[in-house]
Amino acid sequence: MPAERTLFEKIWDAHVVAQPVGRSPILYIDLHLLHEVTSPQAFDGLRSGGRKVRQPARNLATVDHNIPTEPRGTPITDLIAAKQISALQANCKEFGIRLFDMDSPEQGIVHVIGPELGLTQPGMTIVCGDSHTSTHGAFGALAFGIGTSEVEHVLATQCIAQQKPKTMKIDVRGRFPEGVTAKDLALGIIGQIGTDGATGHVIEYAGEAVRSLSMEGRMTLCNMSIEAGARAGMVAPDETTFAYVRGRRFTPHNAEWEKALAHWRTLPSAESAKFDEVVEIDAAQLSPFVTWGTNPGMVAPVTGRIPEPNGMKESDRRGFELALQYMGLEPGKRIQEIGVNRVFIGSCTNSRIEDLRAAARVAKGHRVNPKVRAMVVPGSQMVKKAAEQEGLHQIFLDAGFEWRESGCSMCLGMNPDILRPGERCASTSNRNFEGRQGRGGRTHLVSPMMAAAAAIAGHFTDIRNWKFQ
Amino acid sequence: MKPFTVHRGRVAPLDRVNIDTDQIIPKQFLKRIEKSGFGQFLFYDWRFGADGKKNVDFVLDQPRYAGATILLSGKNFGCGSSREHAVWALADFGFRAVISSSFADIFANNSAKNGFLTVRLSDNEIAELMKRATEPGYELAIDLEQCRVRDDQGFGAKFPIDEFVRHCLINGLDDIGLTLQYESEISDYEARHPVPAALDFVNP
Numbered sequence A: 001m002p003a004e005r006t007l008f009e010k011i012w013d014a015h016v017v018a019q020p021v022g023r024s025p026i027l028y029i030d031l032h033l034l035h036e037v038t039s040p041q042a043f044d045g046l047r048s049g050g051r052k053v054r055q056p057a058r059n060l061a062t063v064d065h066n067i068p069t070e071p072r073g074t075p076i077t078d079l080i081a082a083k084q085i086s087a088l089q090a091n092c093k094e095f096g097i098r099l100f101d102m103d104s105p106e107q108g109i110v111h112v113i114g115p116e117l118g119l120t121q122p123g124m125t126i127v128c129g130d131s132h133t134s135t136h137g138a139f140g141a142l143a144f145g146i147g148t149s150e151v152e153h154v155l156a157t158q159c160i161a162q163q164k165p166k167t168m169k170i171d172v173r174g175r176f177p178e179g180v181t182a183k184d185l186a187l188g189i190i191g192q193i194g195t196d197g198a199t200g201h202v203i204e205y206a207g208e209a210v211r212s213l214s215m216e217g218r219m220t221l222c223n224m225s226i227e228a229g230a231r232a233g234m235v236a237p238d239e240t241t242f243a244y245v246r247g248r249r250f251t252p253h254n255a256e257w258e259k260a261l262a263h264w265r266t267l268p269s270a271e272s273a274k275f276d277e278v279v280e281i282d283a284a285q286l287s288p289f290v291t292w293g294t295n296p297g298m299v300a301p302v303t304g305r306i307p308e309p310n311g312m313k314e315s316d317r318r319g320f321e322l323a324l325q326y327m328g329l330e331p332g333k334r335i336q337e338i339g340v341n342r343v344f345i346g347s348c349t350n351s352r353i354e355d356l357r358a359a360a361r362v363a364k365g366h367r368v369n370p371k372v373r374a375m376v377v378p379g380s381q382m383v384k385k386a387a388e389q390e391g392l393h394q395i396f397l398d399a400g401f402e403w404r405e406s407g408c409s410m411c412l413g414m415n416p417d418i419l420r421p422g423e424r425c426a427s428t429s430n431r432n433f434e435g436r437q438g439r440g441g442r443t444h445l446v447s448p449m450m451a452a453a454a455a456i457a458g459h460f461t462d463i464r465n466w467k468f469q
Numbered sequence B: 001m002k003p004f005t006v007h008r009g010r011v012a013p014l015d016r017v018n019i020d021t022d023q024i025i026p027k028q029f030l031k032r033i034e035k036s037g038f039g040q041f042l043f044y045d046w047r048f049g050a051d052g053k054k055n056v057d058f059v060l061d062q063p064r065y066a067g068a069t070i071l072l073s074g075k076n077f078g079c080g081s082s083r084e085h086a087v088w089a090l091a092d093f094g095f096r097a098v099i100s101s102s103f104a105d106i107f108a109n110n111s112a113k114n115g116f117l118t119v120r121l122s123d124n125e126i127a128e129l130m131k132r133a134t135e136p137g138y139e140l141a142i143d144l145e146q147c148r149v150r151d152d153q154g155f156g157a158k159f160p161i162d163e164f165v166r167h168c169l170i171n172g173l174d175d176i177g178l179t180l181q182y183e184s185e186i187s188d189y190e191a192r193h194p195v196p197a198a199l200d201f202v203n204p
């Protein structure tokens, strides 16, 4: 075993259960998270194979993707969604899996509740039938999304057969300029390396700027790793991590805590560890970003314009034209001249307390533009409660934002929160694919501050010139 | 799982890059709790207008590509959401394989678990096939034993594939069964790494 290993390699090596000849290594999974959309067929598979869940305690479920964000207790009008939710309830009961259900104070988006309950810890392997599982890598865990067949596999064996990915280090030098957030860094990276720039790789984010991020910021950054094609994204654990994890419901306590801490301190990549690829980013060059197309790599600074197609490769040009056609935009248009009629602040990318604080700071003392409908959807019940204790909800309500119950909501519009055809939305979520937020809907990805500012201005505006009240 | 050895079939060219799984199977169809019946919703927003009427221009619905079993597409196919429903929809529609110059990782994994083949060729080979596929009745043969794709007009290319994935596809092997051959290793590992006390939970 080489002494100079990366964070990823240390976690990988520690979890290899068996290395069968000629096939993928078998990795042990410390924590498996489940939700209602990608699990029913996996439980069916278990039943038809006569199999049990091997380690129920290492599996945990919640409902997030298709639940309404109306006040809890409002009946679910979508009968197929209701069926999916009751299937999860029945499956969890049958197989002995803990479920944070609709009415539970711990309910929330699966990638929000894992960290806030202290389930997510450094050095762990974590999987979930959801591509944004990469979020948990912010803690120095190896966390990645899997498909439903793999969900079944993990339920049955608590292991996964995986080919070892390659490693990529993204070194973010310098400090963030004013108004630039982790979301802008994520968009800036994808804009630079492309939506397949990290395919087959696990990214480790490093450098002064990354170290300066809060845990919320690191989660936002790791969350979007998948949008660059990466298998996972990680940040080495440090004092910021330990301070966040300490004292949460599922974290180790007392002597166990000291033991865990000592182990976690050994995890960061060795100084001289080698990565298959290294990308350097200068934080000082970043600005608040806005996506203008139909994938997260189609991004421009808020002060910029939609690019001109001159000099593009033929295949790229076609994609470019289709994207602008779908978005109803033209080359050369100034980003700040793009008007919006919907705003969505939420999703596993940006629905944590710090995101809501940032958006509320912008909204305070202002009014949402009359042509805009703006929603704030906290990532979890715990986030919602914390925000209400701080009075953030009142700031939003006074400014004319809607304040909803927690869930994925308009990030993917599997519940009633959707865009209508042609509606244009400033969204803090992670995907601007065609129809993602509703058929014919047009999504622009931005940071929470930029979304709140767009709600008030009625168009994209540079947060660096904002009049905070 | 249905074994995959040699397959010959008609090719439908879908000349776009970065086709994400939200396009392959839009979210409104993810609420089913079965694995079957997703084919009718494949590429729904491209195949059907907002009024539910068929868009006759869409490649899969052109009569010349009827019955196609091989999908040809631009790079980074299957990016985005991890939904395995994308593979179920492609397979249920009648496809056995997708050919592209690159695939998103999770999509490729999901495909392999369903006996569905992802064939990686170079950008130039894809461009060439895009041209050839517009010929009426164009067919390709995919030979997984030889890792080769060829047509009757002289096109031939090798494709890379992980040896173990190939072995499982050819033999139609179930992953869970394979992993459980390592039951004693898993148990040993668990003995050394017990479930943390905080997680222990008894279902009421």
Ligand code: SF4
Pocket: A064, A065, A109, A110, A111, A130, A132, A347, A348, A349, A407, A408, A411, A412, A429, A430
């Ligand atoms: S918030 Fe959006 S991206 Fe995150 S888990 Fe939910 S649907 Fe997926």
